[in-house]
Amino acid sequence: MQAWQVHELGEPGEVMRLAEAERPTPGEGQVLLRVRAANINFPDALMCRGQYQVRPPLPFTPGVEICGETEDGRRVIANPALPYGGFAEYAVADAAALLPAPEALDDAEAAALHIGYQTGWFGLHRRAGLEAGETLLVHAAAGGVGSAAVQLGKAAGATVIGVVGGAAKAAVARELGCDVVIDRREQDVVAAVKEATGGRGADVIYDPVGGQAYAQSAKTVAFEGRIVVVGFASGSIPSPALNHALVKNYSILGLHWGLYNTKNPKLVQHCHEQLTGLAARGAIKPLVSERVPLAGAADAVQRVADGLTTGRVAVLPSQENGAAA
Template sequence: MRAWRVTRTGEPVDVLELHEIERPEPAPGEVLVRTSAVAINFPDVLLARGEYQVRPDPPFVPGIELAGTVAALGEGVDGVAVGDRVVGSKIGVLAEYATVPAEAVRLAPESLDDAAAAALTIAYQTAWFGLHRRAALQPGEWLLVHAAAGGVGSAAVQLGVAAGARVIGVVGSEAKAETARAAGAEIVLVRGRDDLIPAIQAATGRHGVDVVFDPVGGDAFAVSTKTIAFEGRIVVVGFAGGTIQSVRPEHALVKNYSVLGLHWALYQQLRPELVEAAHAELAALAAAGRIAPVVDDVVPFERAPEAVQRLAGGATTGRLVVRVADR
């Protein structure tokens, strides 16, 4: 089978090579998936650069999120059958076949095509756990989403709207503003064009925002602490802006807000039943047309390094998906 492999650390377009390797066999507790589509995530960029928290030795297959069809089952696997259309997550799926732990595989929503289904798991699970499990978002609350045109940001906007929140989206350029609006953001602000703090205060009638979803960090986090409402909750999802901010506990004390961390993979490892419940909720929302992954582009398997490099450049909106094979 064909697989893209990182042969050394560096920029994705320079270090990803297409190799012919043996098709894996599922071990006990694993599912072999014939890959239809792989959604590209920022960890794929970091894996290529050798900067991710997990650092496999080259050569290794990147890719962490897929949609496909079950081709074989390892011993002891139940809940899915050969021929089922599934989604799943694990490092090593940017290949024509991939083995995935059975607990990380779920039936794909029938309402989503392969590209959208491939983009569902990580972004929407991250947004769902951030908004509902960590921040307990309530109807009518103000929700501020940074990087609201990105994959996880647009998911947070859609889920916020579905939960009855009033959503303010912050984007990096006017070109990205329409994506955030289409996702459902009531107000969209552009970094560098709008004066964010007074604009947020004015939009909320000086109430401030009740929940912040922040995958950016750095200066974005500073804006959040200055616009957070009484008993507000800031969910720290990542640091795509490149700066890991310091949290000032004395400021949180004086303003009476909370800073909550979110590492979604820990739920998959420690509380998989919660991930299963969230997937069922997401599938129901997708079937009702209340959420739909924003897929910016679908590229053929042969151009996978280009897609990873485009994501590294930071100019994309929504998700980039690699089409591996047609069902």
């Protein structure tokens, strides 16, 4: 089979190599999956750089989220068991963690439903307790993680403010359903949020960016608001002033979705059922901006790493499968 492999750490576009490899052999409790679509996540780039909390042994195949097909023909969503990731024709995954791919979504959309939407659902509902009528602010609203949060916020009945970088991403955020879109390159984010909320601020802030975005969050969070820390795509990890959280009476909530897979996997299953229902009635639909063949994976991972994409980019080991599903 063909598989992308990383033999040394560095930028994805430089260290990912497409090679012929043996099909992985499932271990105890694992299954072999034919990869129908693999979704690119920012952690794939971090893993190539050696900057992710999970560091698989070299060489490894990136790709942490797929829609695959079991040997008995079932279409499933899975997180491949590294080092045999999803940017390959075949991958392996833990049998107990397989989730049925929603019938309402094609392969690429199904692959994009898992990590980003699970993270959004847990962040907004389990951690922040978002309620209908509240205001949700989403940083990087046109990105893969942010676009999921926007759709989930709208589905929950919230007013959604999306912060993006650039006119093209602003257009995407509007199409996703943002009630207010703020272009951080052209506008003062803090002033724009205060204007949009009548000076009150946002009840829930969803931050996958960190750095300056977090500083803006602390200045725009409402009384009894909640800042959900999802990641640090900016590369800068902020050090929040806890006295500021005390004085303004807001909460800072961390979210590591992957922990639920080991700490409370039943909640992951429950979340998937909720997401499947939302997809069935059209309330959410992953934004897949690009579908690239397996040969284009390294370039696509690099573009995601560089912040040049919107929504999700899917890798299709079989163009036929991805296009027709």
